Amino acid sequence: MPEHTPVEIFNALLKLGVDSGASDVVVKTGSPGHLRLSGKLNAVEMEPFTKETVEGFVLESVPEVFRPTWKTNSQIDYSYVVEGMGRFRVNAFRQRGTVSVVFRYIKNDVPTLEGLQLPAEPILKITNVKDGIIIVCGATGSGKSSTLAAMLNWINQNLDRHVITLEDPIEYTFDDRKSVFQQREVGLDVPTFELGITSVLRQNPDIIFIGEMRDRITFETAISAAETGHLVLTTMHANTVAQGLTRLFEFFPAEEQTLARRQVSNTLRGLICQKLIPTLGGSGRVPACEILTADSVVKNLIAEAQTEKITAMMETGTDSASFSFNRELLRLFKANKITKADAIRFSPNPQALDMNMKGIFFKT
Structure with missing residues (x-):
């Protein structure tokens, strides 16, 4: 009986991951595959991956245009599609002289806010604006990409907009509905991220989606686009608003801080920060969001560098458009969606949340 090829071995593991509901698949030379299920890593009962199998898969699956980058940098991001299964975001890299590969499964269907159990009303209040900057924050694996995809999905179903995305790599793909989508992948559709970001304003966009706010050039381009009537959606790694x-x-x-604060206060429309919390039964995870809607009060506080007052306002206020993690964790706990222990564990201010659960609240 002939031996299985590296692609066949990997595809079998990926199918197991998809069928099991795994968010990620981790492969390391010399070890069996691992699946991340509900945030926890689980080993698969299988033979350890050999050096030849892992290296063979990367060489066969990486797009030809990326092969020089893989050879030079020993790490690469790309998309991998398995017919009948779906799309995966791939990161291959070398560690201790051998190759490892991590896959993130991207579901075929673009998510909706309701399907992700996100608070639709405050998010849509931010999304349904003509211009400005919207930022979705969170740690790696917190669902930032899915949230932004759901927001873009709503725009696609409801608004006639020209949307240009700059991604590395492309994750969710959009079919044109009311909007027209142009999705550019770094390395395939544009040589570098810098070239893509500096040319995007010449492409007549209404909405620009930037995969990540990664440097000053990206931020300044986002501000310039927002100031000239465009809506910019992007992500950032941060744990709180x-x-x-x-x-x-x-x-x-x-x-330059004073000028930067004035520019941000004028262009920021909203900031969403999220975490994924284990559900009460332990069979899945539910998002907990901290949302800041940039109204006139918030804009003044940003310009005046009064971040502490913004945090206090989100914590103690009653505005449904802006609220803290603690307010959302308390809501999820009262709705019997998460345990008290997990609510406390994921809270940025567990002592205050514990007092809130006892009915004690502080007013500003």
């Missing part, structure tokens, strides 16, 4: 606001200004030296 306050941390996200702080990180925005780290792109600028001290002497």
Whole structure:
């Protein structure tokens, strides 16, 4: 009986992952495959991956245009599609002289806000604007890409917009409904991220989706686009809204902070930060969001560098458009969707949340 090829071995593992509901599949030379189920890593009962199998898969699956990058940098991001199964975001890299590969499964169907169990009303209030900047924050694996895909899906179903995306790599793919989508993948459709971001304003967009706010050039382009009537959606690695606001200004030296704050206060429309919390039964995860809607009060506080007051307002206010993680965790706990222990564990201020659960709240 002939031996299975590297692609056949990997595809079998990926199918097991998809059938099991895994969000990620982790492969390391010399070890069996691992599936991430409900946030937890589980080993698969199989023979350890050989060096030849892992290297053979990467060489066969990586797009030809990326092969020089893989050879030079020993790491690469790309998309991998299995017919009848779906699309995967792939990161291949070398560690201790051998190759490892991590897959993130991207479902064929573009998600909806309701399907992701996200608070649709405040998110749509942010999304349904003509211009400005919207940022979705969270740690790796917190569902940022899915949330933004759901927001773009709503735009596609309801608004006539020209949407240009710049992604590395493309994750969800959109069929044109009311909107027209142009999805550009770095390395395949445009040589570099920098070239794509500097040319996007010449492509007549209404909405620009930037995969990640990664540097000053990206941020300045986003501000320029927002100031000239475009809507920019992007992501950032931050654990809270306050941390996200702080990180925005780290792109600028001290002497430029005042101007940067004025620009952000004028262009920011909303900031969403999220975490995935284990459900009460332990069979899945539910998102908990912290949302800041940039109204006139928030804009003034941003311009005046009063981040602490913004945090206090989200924590103690009653506005349904802006609320803290603690308010959302308390809501999920009262709705019997998460346990008290997990609510406390994922809270940025567990002592305050514990008091809230006892009916004790502080007013500003």
